[in-house]
Every structure is written in structure tokens, then in C-alpha cells.
Amino acid sequence: MELFKLLIRNALRHKLRSLLTLVGIGVAVMAFALLRTVVTAWYAGVEASAANRLITRHAVSFVFPLPLAYRDRIAQVPGVDEVTYASWFSGVYIDKNQFFARLAVDSETFFDVYPEFVIEPKQFEVFKRERNACIIGIDIANRYNLKLGDMMLIEGDVFPGQWEFVVRGIYQPRDQTTDPASMMFHYRYLEERVRQEMPQRSGEIGWYIVRINDPDDSAAISREIDRMFANSRAETKTETERAFQQSFLSAASAVITAMNIMSFVIIGIILLVLGNTMIMSARERTHEFAVLKALGFSAGQLFFLIAGEALILSTLGSALGLLVTLPAVEGFQAALPKGWFPVFYIKPETIVFGCVSAFLVGLAASIIPLRRVLTTRIVEGLRHVG
Amino acid sequence: MESPFIEVVGLFKSYQRDSLEIPVLRNITLNISQGDFLAFMGPSGSGKTTLLNLIAGIDKPTSGKIFIAGMDITELSETELAVWRSQNVGFIFQFYNLIPVLTALENVELPLILTPLSKKQRRSHAETALHVVGLAERMHHFPRQLSGGQEQRVAIARAIATDPAILVADEPTGDLDKTSAEEVLELMDRLNRELNKTILMVTHDPRAAERARFIRNLEKGELA
Numbered sequence: 070m071e072l073f074k075l076l077i078r079n080a081l082r083h084k085l086r087s088l089l090t091l092v093g094i095g096v097a098v099m100a101f102a103l104l105r106t107v108v109t110a111w112y113a114g115v116e117a118s119a120a121n122r123l124i125t126r127h128a129v130s131f132v133f134p135l136p137l138a139y140r141d142r143i144a145q146v147p148g149v150d151e152v153t154y155a156s157w158f159s160g161v162y163i164d165k166n167q168f169f170a171r172l173a174v175d176s177e178t179f180f181d182v183y184p185e186f187v188i189e190p191k192q193f194e195v196f197k198r199e200r201n202a203c204i205i206g207i208d209i210a211n212r213y214n215l216k217l218g219d220m221m222l223i224e225g226d227v228f229p230g231q232w233e234f235v236v237r238g239i240y241q242p243r244d245q246t247t248d249p250a251s252m253m254f255h256y257r258y259l260e261e262r263v264r265q266e267m268p269q270r271s272g273e274i275g276w277y278i279v280r281i282n283d284p285d286d287s288a289a290i291s292r293e294i295d296r297m298f299a300n301s302r303a304e305t306k307t308e309t310e311r312a313f314q315q316s317f318l319s320a321a322s323a324v325i326t327a328m329n330i331m332s333f334v335i336i337g338i339i340l341l342v343l344g345n346t347m348i349m350s351a352r353e354r355t356h357e358f359a360v361l362k363a364l365g366f367s368a369g370q371l372f373f374l375i376a377g378e379a380l381i382l383s384t385l386g387s388a389l390g391l392l393v394t395l396p397a398v399e400g401f402q403a404a405l406p407k408g409w410f411p412v413f414y415i416k417p418e419t420i421v422f423g424c425v426s427a428f429l430v431g432l433a434a435s436i437i438p439l440r441r442v443l444t445t446r447i448v449e450g451l452r453h454v455g
Numbered sequence: 456m457e458s459p460f461i462e463v464v465g466l467f468k469s470y471q472r473d474s475l476e477i478p479v480l481r482n483i484t485l486n487i488s489q490g491d492f493l494a495f496m497g498p499s500g501s502g503k504t505t506l507l508n509l510i511a512g513i514d515k516p517t518s519g520k521i522f523i524a525g526m527d528i529t530e531l532s533e534t535e536l537a538v539w540r541s542q543n544v545g546f547i548f549q550f551y552n553l554i555p556v557l558t559a560l561e562n563v564e565l566p567l568i569l570t571p572l573s574k575k576q577r578r579s580h581a582e583t584a585l586h587v588v589g590l591a592e593r594m595h596h597f598p599r600q601l602s603g604g605q606e607q608r609v610a611i612a613r614a615i616a617t618d619p620a621i622l623v624a625d626e627p628t629g630d631l632d633k634t635s636a637e638e639v640l641e642l643m644d645r646l647n648r649e650l651n652k653t654i655l656m657v658t659h660d661p662r663a664a665e666r667a668r669f670i671r672n673l674e675k676g677e678l679a
């Protein structure tokens with residue numbers, strides 16, 4: 070007989086109550102992980118941003134184009150390593166509910182600056198040579214069952230007309246933070262048709278991506294670029310890729326803040342559920358704890374009994390919760406429109422955080438019952454009628 | 456003459472209720488030799504349980520001294536008292552106070568966790584104690600599967616498992632029928648005679664008190 074045996078028997082004493090506590094903790098942990106995962110998905114762009122990339126866009130708004138002529142001038146700025154650019158093509162593929170990024174890019178440099186899109190060199194060579202070729206992410210290929218050589222028909226909106234692309238490359242995301250569902254094609258193909266069909270929009274690009282040698286210089290280089298185009302027809306705003314991505318979030322920031330707060334409220338709920346169970350148990354056992362104290366059991370041993378039981382419940386509960394989180398996250402993603410969150414995964418930090426909070430909550434939930442047990446005098450405890 | 460085993464000197468105990476001080480024990484002085492079997496009797500509320508608890512070291516007096524084997528236990532800290540109890544006192548309660556989720560054997564092993572004995576030794580000690588109380592066949596039963604008399608005998612086995620010098624029993628037969636009460640008293644008698652345990656028992660039952668070698672009466676917090 071060890072004290073541990075008593076701990077286990079205590080935990081199993083009220084099976085229904087323990088089960089309900091476990092399920093309560095499990096559901097809360099799942100909700101926590103799900104919320105954190107949604108927040109993660111929202112921040113995916115920020116997470117994926119590289120410290121050595123700056124984004125230069127129109128000072129007024131991202132939707133206004135910049136002249137392609139800026140490119141060479143930006144490249145002259147000391148500390149700038151490479152300049153590439155992209156245009157937001159948008160358009161409708163199949164129907165309006167298919168979300169993924171469609172970009173016209175400078176195929177010579179874009180993939181240099183974005184090494185996280187991993188393409189086989191052979192595919193890339195073929196892509197570069199073909200006028201209306203495109204590269205798609207593996208998720209797009211899977212989602213629409215597209216293979217190399219397949220055609221993609223896109224109804225233009227920002228750039229009206231029927232557009233035909235042929236899939237010549239399928240990229241793999243380098244890691245979990247990389248968007249696996251984008252489509253890129255040659256800017257020169259876009260420009261070719263724009264020049265014929267909408268000549269007034271010729272020679273414009275959406276934004277520049279500037280790779281710099283030293284991330285520490287990002288502020289100085291940004292200032293220098295923007296100074297260069299001050300008082301020109303199209304003033305620029307340059308910022309780090311991270312800041313740029315964050316500016317996209319500002320519209321949703323209230324929602325994200327709410328979700329962040331909610332996820333911590335959930336931890337509080339877990340604490341209440343478990344704390345309540347532990348307080349009830351300890352109260353019912355007032356008599357027994359008094360007997361244990363009379364027999365000579367120490368405060369440390371009583372702590373072991375009470376906190377141990379709380380930890381068993383909280384650990385099992387959160388294990389249960391994390392176990393159902395995986396299918397829950399998948400179900401959640403399936404329920405959303407396709408491509409809503411291109412990057413959607415459970416961060417390891419979320420799991421670690423879940424486990425650590427379960428542990429801390431277990432300890433915290435035992436504070437009140439333990440205090441009560443320790444401060445109740447033995448003779449009072451023995452008198453107690455439960 | 457050497458000093459007695461238990462020596463209570465000028466013991467006072469009062470409880471504070473609101474701003475009122477309620478005296479419960481008044482100037483108790485008492486000597487008990489090793490191997491005595493002493494019964495405390497007296498009307499309800501006369502302070503019997505309080506006195507027993509003080510001698511057993513689970514309560515602190517307002518003033519006065521309690522020397523046990525020459526040591527003043529009123530001077531000990533909570534932690535020291537806990538250790539002292541685990542080595543010197545066995546408890547027998549009116550309502551047995553067994554842990555319901557532990558078997559008879561496990562209940563008896565419980566106080567042995569506080570000793571330096573190995574797991575194996577603890578088990579064999581507990582089995583021996585259950586033999587002594589005649590419940591060896593019931594050792595894997597849970598308290599709810601035992602009769603009141605059997606539960607009390609398990610409680611006695613738990614009290615003697617660590618081989619303490621003193622047994623305190625607060626109305627050990629108070630909740631038992633006549634036959635079971637006889638068995639329990641017989642057992643306590645044997646523990647006193649054969650194992651030389653010093654037994655302090657509180658009881659209302661004159662038949663129980665008859666088993667003791669001495670009877671002391673408490674009246675409104677004073678020894679008569």
C-alpha cells in the first residue's frame with residue numbers, strides 16, 4: 070500500500086463526477102486549442118514573413134498600382150539585394166467560392182525572393198519558357214485534381230477577360246507556415262494583354278518585394294525608398310513584410326482579440342470546473358483528512374493526495390481534449406469555404422501551452438481545498454458531520 | 456519513585472465562542488502509569504473527548520502541561536506533534552473512521568506508510584495486526600462489506616499496527632450492538648494485558664467501564 074493507491078482510489082471514488090469533470094476539461098481544452106488554431110491561421114501571413122523582406126506599396130492604398138519603372142531605382146538603394154514584384158490578379162476560378170491567391174509575378178526573381186515555395190528545377194525551367202504557364206501550390210493541385218499540363222480557366226475581374234493558364238509547376242510549402250495554396254503566373258503574360266486591351270494600365274505592378282542584406286537596416290532602407298518617391302505621382306509606403314501582413318489583420322483585430330481573450334477565459338473555466346470538483350471532494354472527506362492528520366500525515370503528504378488527484382483529472386482531461394482536437398480542427402476546416410484559411414494547423418506551442426496550463430490549473434485547483442484541509446483543526450475535522 | 460508515564464498538570468482548556476470564553480476543562484491534574492487501562496465517564500459535555508484529544512496530542516490546551524514519557528507534548532510544534540502521534544498513539548473512534556475506498560488490509564497499512572518499514576514489512580505487520588483482531592479472512596473486504604463490530608476491530612488493528620504505547624478510544628462501543636461491543640472490549644482488554652498497551656477510553660457505558668482498571672469521572676470540566 071502506497072499513498073499513491075489512495076490517490077487513485079480517491080480519483081475514482083465518484084466515477085460519474087470524475088467523468089463529467091474529465092469531459093468538461095476535455096471540451097474546454099478542445100475549444101481552447103481550436104480557438105488558438107484559428108488565431109494561428111489568421112496570423113499565418115505574419116508567421117510566414119521573413120525578416121529580410123520589405124514590401125513597397127502605394128502610399129494611399131494597397132489597391133493602387135505602382136509604376137514598374139520604380140524597380141531599377143529601388144534596386145539602387147544601398148543594402149538592397151534583390152527587387153521583385155507582384156500584381157494581385159484575383160479573378161474567378163470555377164465559381165466565386167473558390168478562395169486562393171492568384172498572382173502575376175516576375176518569374177525571373179520572385180521565387181528567388183520566396184524560397185519557401187519549393188519547386189523542382191525541371192518544372193521551373195519549363196514554366197519559365199512558356200508564356201501562359203503557371204505554378205500552383207500542392208493544395209490547389211489536390212483540391213482541384215490538377216496535374217502538370219492541365220489547363221486552368223479564369224474569368225478575370227481586376228483584369229477583365231477570359232484567361233487560360235497551363236499548369237507547369239506544383240510547389241511544395243517549405244514548412245507549415247507557408248501558404249500551400251497560391252497560384253502564380255508570368256507578369257509579362259499579364260502585361261502583354263494589358264498593353265493590347267487596356268493600354269492605360271500598362272507598365273503597372275501591384276507591389277514590390279525588396280530583399281535586403283541585413284534585417285537591421287530595414288527601417289533605414291524603408292525610409293530611403295519612400296523618400297525617393299516622395300512628391301512623385303505615386304508615393305510609396307515601405308515596411309517590413311511582417312508589418313505589412315499585420316496591417317491586413319487590423320480590420321479583423323477586434324475579432325482576433327476577442328478570440329484571444331476567449332481562449333484564456335476557457336482556461337479560467339477549466340480552473341472553475343476542476344476547482345469545484347476538488348472543493349466538493351475535499352469537503353466530503355473533511356473527516357477522513359482529519360483522521361489522516363491525527364495518524365500523523367504531514368502537510369506535504371496531504372498536498373500530494375489533493376494536488377495529485379487534481380493533476381490526474383486535469384492531465385487526463387486535457388489529453389482527452391487534445392485527442393479530439395485533431396479531428397475537430399479538421400472538421401472545422403472542412404466546414405469553412407475552401408481555402409478560407411490556406412494555412413491551418415495546430416501549432417506545437419498550442420499543445421505545449423495546453424499541457425502546461427492543465428498542469429498549472431491542476432495545482433491552482435488544489436489550493437483552496439488544500440488550504441481548507443490544512444487549516445481545519447483535527448478536532449474540528451473529526452466533529453464535522455459530512 | 457520514578458515519574459508516571461502520563462502526567463497531566465494543571466490543565467485548562469477553554470473555547471472562544473464569539474467574544475465569550477467557554478471553559479471546558481478546569482485544572483485537571485492526573486497521573487497514569489504505563490500499562491494502565493483507564494476509563495473516563497461523565498455526563499455529555501463534561502469535557503471527556505476534549506481531555507482525551509489533549510492527551511493524544513490532536514488538540515492544544517489553553518494552559519497546563521502534559522508530560523508523556525517525560526516529554527512535555529504541549530511544547531511540541533504541529534509538525535513535531537504529528538511525528539510524535541504517529542509513533543506513540545493509536546486512535547480508536549466511535550464511528551471507526553476507516554477510509555471507505557481502502558480495504559481492511561490497506562486501512563491497517565495506512566499508518567505504516569509513516570514508518571521506515573519496507574513495503575513487504577508493512578504488509579506483514581498489517582496482516583499480523585488483522586490476525587490479532589481475528590479478521591485475517593476479511594482483509595480484502597472494504598469497510599462497507601463489514602459489520603460495525605468488524606469495522607471497529609479493523610480500526611483497532613490500524614491503531615496497533617505501528618505498535619504505539621498508548622491507545623485512545625472515544626466511545627469505542629458507542630455505535631455497536633451488545634455482542635460486538637463485548638468482542639471489542641474483550642480485544643482491548645487483551646491488548647492491555649498481553650501487549651501492555653496503556654489505554655485511555657471515554658465511555659458512557661458502565662459495562663465498558665467495568666473492563667477498565669480505573670474509572671475517573673468528569674463533571675463540568677473537573678475530575679471528581
Ligand SMILES: Nc1ncnc2c1ncn2[C@@H]1O[C@H](COP(=O)(O)OP(=O)(O)OP(=O)(O)O)[C@@H](O)[C@H]1O
Pocket residue numbers: 470471472477479497498499500501502503504505506
Ligand atoms: N470547537 C468547539 N468550540 C466550542 N465549544 C466546544 C468545541 N468543542 C467542544 N466544545 C464544548 O466543550 C464542551 C465539552 O465537549 P466534549 O466534546 O469534550 O464533551 P464530552 O464530554 O465528550 O461530551 P459527549 O459525552 O457528548 O461526547 C462542550 O460543552 C462542547 O460544547
Ligand SMILES: [Mg+2]
Pocket residue numbers: 503504505625657
Ligand atoms: Mg465526547
